[in-house]
Amino acid sequence: MSAATTTRTQRSRREARAAALFLAPDAIGLTVFVAIPMLLSVVLGFFWIDGFGNVDFIGVDNYVRMAKDPQFWNSARVTLIYLVTLVPLIFVVGLGLALLVQQRFPAVGIIRSALFLPYVVSMVVVSMIWQFMLTDRTGVIATALSAIGIDGISFLGDPKLALGTVVAVTVWLQMGYYMIIFLAGLQDIPGELYEAARIDGASAWQRFRSITLPLLAPTSFFVLLTSMVAVVTGGLDMIFVLTSGGPANSTSLLIFYIYQQAFLFGDLGYAAAVGSVLVVFLLIVSAGMFLATRGGRFSHDD
């Protein structure tokens, strides 16, 4: 073996060791606080557990019960509607805002900060403020609508409107975060491409469709994936404060249903089983997204 090869091997080992050391804190944290609890939660789904030390293996009974449980299916339906409306809205609004604040104009920094600000406020506080604003008859929104002759709308008390209201508040809350991510993606796109397109006579829409969107694909993939996971696994605080899952279960997301089963009803095994189904759903959708994009790689990266 030549001296050069030995040096390369040693360097390669050192790099591997350094990489392992850098990755270790995250890997250990993920294993202890995510992977192991996730596996244990799957195990708990096969038990009846009352939370007082009484445990009984019941096989797939929790899953059979779930299949027959109308409240589970209602929550699954609500979660699906929430997911398919919220993720595209977050995507479009986040991207739209990023395109707007990408421009250089006076006070752009302040506007960017203002749009991001809701994201750093506690979700409980945000939810309470919106609850005040959306109160029937006396809330600021009801008062404003009444001034223009629109009365009797109950944004949080009408089952037909409550979920849409939660979606709107969530978009308002999260749009700043996704705006920042899109902004970072936009700033990575070389300006020469736009310049060349302009010289070739491309319109703004053509430049957006042919340059911005394709080159934003990795960022878009990241936003879609993370927002989907955040939407399905988050939102508990907001639902807890804004609607308590009501009116008439119209905002009872699966994550809220799991909370109810575990913490209010003490049915930990069933809650774990529902949680496992949710995790499997997320894994399947995420895997599908990775497969469709060849592991998140896009043609211009190749």
Place this chain on the structure above:
Amino acid sequence: MPPDPIPRRRTVLAGAAAAATVPLLSSCSASRADRPLSFWNFYSPAPQQDPNLVAQSDWFAQAIDAWNASREREISPVYMTGDQMNQRMPIAFASGDGPDIFLISPGDYLRYANGGVLEDLAPYMEQEAIDDFYPEALTTRRDGEAIYGLPMEQEPLALFYDPDLLEGAGVAEGDLPQDWEQLLDLSARLSSGTITGLVLDVDPGYYQNFTFYPWLWQTGGDVVDPSTQRPVFSGEGAQAALDLYGRAIASGATPRTRPANGDIVSAFSSGYAAFWQTGVWDVSNLRLNAPDKHFGVMPLPAPPGKETITALGGWAWCVNARGADPESAARFVVQVLGSMEPSSIEHVAAWNGPVKGNMPARASVDAALVASDAFADEHLATFHDDILPTGRGEPRFPPAVYKAVSDALQSVELAGGDPTEESDRAQQTIESYLETYQGGTLV
């Protein structure tokens, strides 16, 4: 003895699950033999400086200090909010590290009783003290001769009203609604602009069910017949009570969300609500936080031709049978709440009187309060003389029964559901659940 928990096959896998649960849920704890007994509550030590909350905190502290001064096994209060307690209790009990003493409402009672974690307090009590508790206060914490919790209060529901607002609409206090129909008619007439006629609870939860039961009972209906333990929710009474809630919303008498986020002080002070169904605790709340606001209290109107009935809420102290020292904890609870010693009666009278301002759960405490003219306040007098005697203890139902009633109520009230269909659906759910239910009686 606690009621037998649901029969279960112990298996190796059960052990595996328990083992799997431990690293998830357990927390480090000091040696159980040495540490003070923990008392989880939402009063003490108070994290705020509000004089009323400080007085309540001090009441707990005095009871604990008196015990700690004379006993080896100390008690240590742990404060948390109600929501925090809801979230932490299941985790703590699942990891075998539940509090030694804690507060629970009837809504939660059966879960803990059926889980076998409540210590029977009867062996630590004199018969005279047991008989001193009003049956409606103690029944929902008993199983046969055993007593699994001692109530510290009774909190009846009533209808609070704003006389100024009513007067402005031409309604004198002598013309207050006498039955459901009058209440709905008047409330619908009053509802306009920012004014709400009648505030009923709208958020799904144990509290909403608690506020619904009096309307249900006034019809002669019930969820479960206490004598037969069979569900009776598909009866005409339940349908009428559900229909009342549906009509209240549909007629515009009741809003779909409560004014001022459910804060009666703000709502009454701002003239936002004419009638509000709430409990005795709001007498002192309004007195302290809106001392200039004139308000009235009346019993809940009944259906035409029926008698008024109310529900009695309130919290009980329970002892963890699997705690570090259940015997000492039980003796502490009995010394504070369930003894015939004059000091115990005086201390509880202070709670139900000047400190909290609610209704007593014991005859001797009631006598002490009457003797000290504690019900001189006109609203407390209404509660004590007119409303409390019509009370029935908040029922203890397992979660599945609570949820079936809640779903029916929410559907009829807020989603236009048909009362007959919804009561039938709830009835079927409860019937199906009770077929395999084993545990404490549903009363």
